[in-house]
Structures are given as structure tokens and as C-alpha cells.
Amino acid sequence: MTNARLDELNEYPFQRLRDLLDGVEGGGPMLNFALGEPQIGVPALLGETLAKHVAGFGKYPAANSTPDLRRAIADWLDRRYGLDGDDAMNADTEIMPLNGTREGLYNIAQLVVPQVRAATRPLVLVPNPFYQCYLGAATMAGAEVGLMPATAGTGFLPDLDALDAEMLRRAALMYVCTPANPQGAMADEAYLAKAIDLARRHDIVLALDECYAEIYDETPPPGGLQVAARTGERFRNLVVFHSLSKRSSSPGLRSGFMAGDPDLVARYGKLRGYGGAPLPDPIAAASAALWRDEKHVEEVRAHYRHLFDIADETLGNKQGYFRPPGGFFLWLDVGDGEAFAKRLWQHSGVRCLPGGYLARDEADGTNPGARFLRVALVHDAGTVRQALTAISELME
Numbered sequence: 001m002t003n004a005r006l007d008e009l010n011e012y013p014f015q016r017l018r019d020l021l022d023g024v025e026g027g028g029p030m031l032n033f034a035l036g037e038p039q040i041g042v043p044a045l046l047g048e049t050l051a052k053h054v055a056g057f058g059k060y061p062a063a064n065s066t067p068d069l070r071r072a073i074a075d076w077l078d079r080r081y082g083l084d085g086d087d088a089m090n091a092d093t094e095i096m097p098l099n100g101t102r103e104g105l106y107n108i109a110q111l112v113v114p115q116v117r118a119a120t121r122p123l124v125l126v127p128n129p130f131y132q133c134y135l136g137a138a139t140m141a142g143a144e145v146g147l148m149p150a151t152a153g154t155g156f157l158p159d160l161d162a163l164d165a166e167m168l169r170r171a172a173l174m175y176v177c178t179p180a181n182p183q184g185a186m187a188d189e190a191y192l193a194k195a196i197d198l199a200r201r202h203d204i205v206l207a208l209d210e211c212y213a214e215i216y217d218e219t220p221p222p223g224g225l226q227v228a229a230r231t232g233e234r235f236r237n238l239v240v241f242h243s244l245s246k247r248s249s250s251p252g253l254r255s256g257f258m259a260g261d262p263d264l265v266a267r268y269g270k271l272r273g274y275g276g277a278p279l280p281d282p283i284a285a286a287s288a289a290l291w292r293d294e295k296h297v298e299e300v301r302a303h304y305r306h307l308f309d310i311a312d313e314t315l316g317n318k319q320g321y322f323r324p325p326g327g328f329f330l331w332l333d334v335g336d337g338e339a340f341a342k343r344l345w346q347h348s349g350v351r352c353l354p355g356g357y358l359a360r361d362e363a364d365g366t367n368p369g370a371r372f373l374r375v376a377l378v379h380d381a382g383t384v385r386q387a388l389t390a391i392s393e394l395m396e
């Protein structure tokens with residue numbers, strides 16, 4: 001017995017990478033630049049706060065976590081996006097703490113995709129390439145995936161003007177990621193305003209994945225909430241997703257949140273009551289402390305800037321290189337990502353993800369990630385320099 005929808009899904013990209021490289025001899029000890037898992041260590045504040053609240057593990061946590069965590073998140077959003085007075089976040093109705101953003105990005109599809117839309121199978125709009133969770137969420141919710149190519153030609157974000165009337169009629173949910181994984185592109189306020197307006201006009205839920213919002217080079221990326229707060233309809237049809245995985249280098253903490261449309265937040269709370277695994281109270285306390293602290297985040301940003309400076313030095317003269325405005329990935333045009341990943345592994349033991357594994361073929365058979373290699377800059381400076389030097393030796 002199985003749910004046939006699961007069989008529609010590809011192997012996860014990391015399994016495909018293992019299938020590509022296992023059995024092929026690496027040219028040195030393995031350096032993993034495939035996984036976007038920060039390696040710089042967790043902030044001291046995390047352990048200190050957890051230790052103080054350890055007795056909280058003796059209690060069942062509430063579905064929407066603690067009032068203190070929701071308050072810390074609301075205050076952070078207010079500060080980060082300049083929401084004050086009437087615009088300030090409501091900590092009880094507009095915020096839902098989550099076990100990382102992936103939980104919410106997946107479940108939002110289960111929550112909003114109807115059985116039938118426009119008398120046919122509903123569509124979930126997904127940037128191409130994309131974070132794999134969007135595909136799993138859409139498929140398991142019974143939707144068809146509507147690909148929105150995000151290529152160099154579209155500024156690495158989906159071209160919202162290219163969505164045809166049929167797609168918009170059928171769409172129940174649209175994912176947009178900014179700063180984008182894998183390309184690091186950043187949506188500006190005009191782009192966000194257009195996406196919000198489009199979603200509302202066509203009664204689509206807009207899920208903005210902002211989990212890299214705090215990892216930026218020069219300018220903080222604007223957020224969906226700050227744009228929506230000015231529209232007169234506040235957060236209708238909009239939810240944004242944030243995480244401590246990247247901001248606080250704590251992917252194992254499993255702590256993030258969604259915020260936005262109070263109707264969606266309330267319905268999410270109901271879903272969680274049945275099948276959710278709410279954040280344990282000590283984790284909520286540690287998360288609140290991290291959202292209240294900016295010092296460690298400035299250090300994190302400085303670290304990534306330094307790594308991108310190393311990328312400029314080692315790859316700056318290569319045609320397929322650009323320095324992204326956000327996130328911690330390089331998205332290198334190497335001609336054939338899969339062949340390059342294999343050569344790189346054989347040459348140096350560096351493992352990177354072929355871009356094609358993060359994308360699906362478009363209707364015309366092209367894969368918008370196929371030419372690219374994704375390099376996760378998550379290690380210390382010395383290791384990054386070593387890996388990028390190896391990459392530069394193979395790049396034209």
C-alpha cells in the first residue's frame with residue numbers, strides 16, 4: 001500500500017549526487033560543498049538559554065508555542081521591516097512558530113490546495129530551479145506543478161508577467177524565494193508588490209520563502225510583510241517564512257516561523273493541533289533569545305562576506321561567476337553542471353550539486369539549472385579557498 005503521489009517525486013538531489021559520485025574515486029579527502037548547512041558553529045547564547053530552560057522538556061508545548069517566542073518574533077519583524085504603530089505585528093494572530101521553515105513550506109500546500117480548481121486539477125506555481133520542498137508539498141497536496149523559469153534572462157526570479165491566464169486561473173498557491181536559493185537573487189519592493197497584487201487578484205496564496213533574508217552582502221532584502229502592510233489589505237493571501245537555520249547558523253535547532261494572513265495562521269494552528277510537533281518550550285526560549293540578539297547575526301554576515309571576497313579573488317576572472325546579493329551559494333555557469341561536478345570530485349574531492357538536480361525540465365525539454373553548479377559557501381575561509389581554487393582550475 002502506498003500513496004502513488006510519492007512515486008511522482010524524483011529522488012532527492014542529494015541522493016542523485018550520491019548516485020553520480022559513489023563508486024567514482026575522489027581526488028582527495030571529501031569536502032562537502034553540496035549541502036547548505038552552516039559549519040561555523042552555533043551562537044553561545046543558544047546553549048546558555050537551553051540549559052536555563054531545560055525543565056521545560058517536562059511539559060507538552062502549545063501548538064503555537066510560547067507567548068514569549070511569538071513576542072520576540074513580532075518585535076524582530078517590527079524592527080527588521082520598520083513596522084510600527086498600526087502596522088506592528090500582532091504576536092498572537094499573525095505569527096506561528098514552526099520547526100524550521102520546511103515544515104511550514106510543506107504544510108501550507110496541504111492547507112490551501114483544494115481538490116479541484118477552475119474545474120480541473122489545481123496548480124502550485126514554483127520557481128524553476130527551486131527548493132525541493134515546494135515540489136514535494138505541491139505533489140503530495142494533489143496539485144500539478146506550474147514551473148516559473150528563473151534564469152539569467154529573468155534576473156533569476158520568476159517573470160510574473162509571463163504567467164498566462166490559464167495558469168493564474170488554476171493556481172492555488174505560488175512559492176517565491178527571496179533571496180533565492182540557489183541563485184541568490186533578491187526581489188525588490190516593486191517585485192514583491194506585484195506578486196502580492198497578482199496573488200490577491202487571482203485568489204492565490206503567496207508563500208514567500210525569506211529564510212535567507214538575513215544573509216546578504218550590502219543591502220538588506222525587503223520583505224513581503226513591509227510591502228503588504230502598506231496595501232490597505234494588510235496581509236491578505238500572504239504568508240512569509242523565516243528561520244534560525246541560516247540567520248543563527250542553527251539548522252539542527254529546527255526553529256523558524258510563518259507570519260502573515262491571520263486566517264491562514266489560524267488554520268495552520270488547527271492543522272498543527274492534529275499532526276504537528278510543536279517546538280519544545282526550552283527550544284522556544286532559546287529561539288526567542290536568538291531573535292532578540294543581532295550581534296551574532298552581524299558576525300555571521302561578516303563571515304559570509306569574507307567568503308564571497310575569497311570567491312571574487314579565486315573566480316572573479318571566470319565568465320560563469322557572479323557575486324550574488326544574498327544567500328550563501330555560488331551559482332556558477334560551468335556549461336554542464338553534472339559533468340563538472342563529476343570532474344571536480346575526481347580532481348579534488350570537492351562535492352558540489354549539479355544545478356540541474358534543483359530544477360525540472362520545462363515543456364520545451366530544457367532544464368534551466370543544467371548549465372550550473374551550486375556551491376554552498378558554508379565552511380571556514382581556508383576550506384573555501386581550497387575548494388574554490390580547485391573549481392577555478394577546471395573553469396574556463
Ligand SMILES: Cc1ncc(COP(=O)(O)O)c(C=O)c1O
Binds near residue numbers: 036
Ligand atoms: C530556500 C530554502 N527554504 C527553506 C529551507 C529550510 O530551512 P529550515 O527548515 O532549516 O528553516 C532551506 C534550507 O536549506 C532553503 O534553502
